[in-house]
Amino acid sequence: MSTRYDAAGDRPAAFRLYGPRFQTRPAELYRQMRAQYGPVAPVLLDGDIPAWLVIGYRELHHVLSHPEVFARSSRRWNAWDRVPEDWPLRPMVMRTPTVLYSEGEEHRRRAAAIGDALAGADQHEVRQYAVQAADRLIDGFCTATKADLRADYAARLPAVVLGRLYGLDREHAEVLADAMTTMIDSGPDAVRAQQFLLKTMGELVAARRKRPGADVVSRMIGHPAALRDEELIPDLVVVLGGGHQPTTEWLGNTLRLMLTDDRFAASLTGARRSVREALTEVLWEDTPTQNYLGRYAVHDIELGGQLIRAGDLLLLGLAGANSDPRINPDPDAPTGRGNQAYLSFSHGDHRxxxxxxxxxxxxxxxxxxxxxxxxxxxxxxxxxxxLRWRPSPWMRGLVALPVVFTPVPPTGGQ
Known part of the structure; x- marks a missing residue:
């Protein structure tokens, strides 16, 4: 159970941002943090490494809007001397040569290449392929009477479609889907899967430089940003990972909502409007990325009634901000369905x-x-x-989504 902890020094007592209570009832902890500290709460990461969790909507919007004060690069972190070499979160704070940790003009250049390359995708074609891919995946289990919609469906569909956007055929996209799932699950083969992805991206970049196509990789190569291979390859993996995991949890959490909430279950068949409403409600209530690492204070500053020291780590409490009573006074009522002011996709330069x-x-x-x-x-x-939630303070998603149904014949579509 997460409890308050009396940290050394002049920092206030903090909440541990891990443990079974956080895993199962994070909203309850956000309310407790807010009652104790307001919109910015002191927390402890694995190994009791201190940080601040920004759970106020206005305060988080302010942090994300001012990168000159709350910067992205972890080179400013004042707690490096407390971090052991084998710290499990070390990969998330190490400064790596990707768009995630770049700042200023370098970030704008690399982010522009990614955004423009993705914008070049024909959304009608993507929708058609997503439908075809969904049919193929369902064909794989529809003749049975049960399935795990997370492992068999939600975790695979986004990776397959993203593979297609990279210009891969169906067979290679399926292999990529397996590697992405293995890497994100952080099991014993995760490092090997990551190495495979980097190798695959390197080969893909080399092939597209010789023969460009109508795909994301080719558009990034041909972008005026003139990205080098050492920028392209890791950024392509970042786009895959950043697209795969949140989309997987968004799909899984939406299916869970529609299967468990009478407001949606009563109109499943042909309920296009309720599907859209469910998507929006999930972003408010069970947003896939609930917390994100992080920002680092450039200088001492007060935020939400707390004194933030230069170099302090601030965690982006996206889920906490979405449930801020200042924008959602009734925590037991679904947040405004047409309202898209959620911070689920972050905000500012790094959104x-x-x-x-x-x-x-x-x-x-x-x-x-x-x-x-x-x-x-x-x-x-x-x-x-x-139903069990994954033991992660960062992502909000189910371990499994077991379902039963009447068997149906496969479509046999391509």
Whole structure:
């Protein structure tokens, strides 16, 4: 159970940002933090490494809008001397040569190449392919009576479509999907999967330099930003990872909502409007990326009533900000369905690119609609309270989504 902890020095007592209580009931902890400290709460990461969690909507918007004060590069972090070499979160704070950790003009140059390359995708074609890919995945389990919609469907559909956007054929996209899932699951083969992805991206970049195509990789190569291979290759992996995991959890969490909430379950068949509403509600209530590392204070500053010291680490509490009572006074009522002011895709220079957000919505919408059309009587195979959330303070998603349904014949589509 997460409890307050009396940290050494002049820092106030902090909440541990890990443990079973955070895993199962994070919203409860956000409310407790807010009651104790307000919109900015002291927290402890694995190994009791101190940080601040920004859970106020206005305060988080301010942090994300002022990179000159709350910077991205971890070279400013004042707690490096407390971090052991084997710290499990070290890969998330190490400064790596990707767009994620770049700042200023370098970030704008690299982010422009990514955004423009994604914007070049034909959304109609992406939607068609997402529907076809969803049908193929459902064909893989539709003749049975049960499936795990996370492992068999939600974790695979985004990777397959992203592979297609990179110009890969179906077979290579499936291999890429497996590697992405293995890397993100952080199991014993995760490093090997990451090495495979970097190698694959290197080979793909070399091939596209010789023979460009109508794909994201070729557009990034030909962009006026003139990215070098050492920039292109890791950024392509970042785009894959950044697109795959949040989209997987968005799809899984939306399916969970529609299968467990009577407001949606009553109108599953052909319920296009309710699917859209479910997508938006998930971004407010169970946003896939609930917390994100991070920003570093350039100088001492007060934020949300707390004194932030130069070099302090601030965590972006996206889920906490979305549930801020100043914008959602009734925590038990679904947040405004037409309102898209959520911070689920972050904000400011480092926000998720708009084209990426649009493509993710296309994938998730197709994934939900095709599944409900193909398996109209699908329902949970376990009680709602038996569903388990992944043990991550960063992503909000289920370990599994077991369902049962009446078998149907495969479509046999290509």
């Amino acid at each position: 998720c690119p708009y084209p990426a957000q649009e493509l993710a919505e296309i994938i998730v919408t197709a994934g939900v609609e095709v599944l409900l059309d193909r398996l109209p009587d699908v329902e949970l195979a376990v009680g709602v309270d038996e």
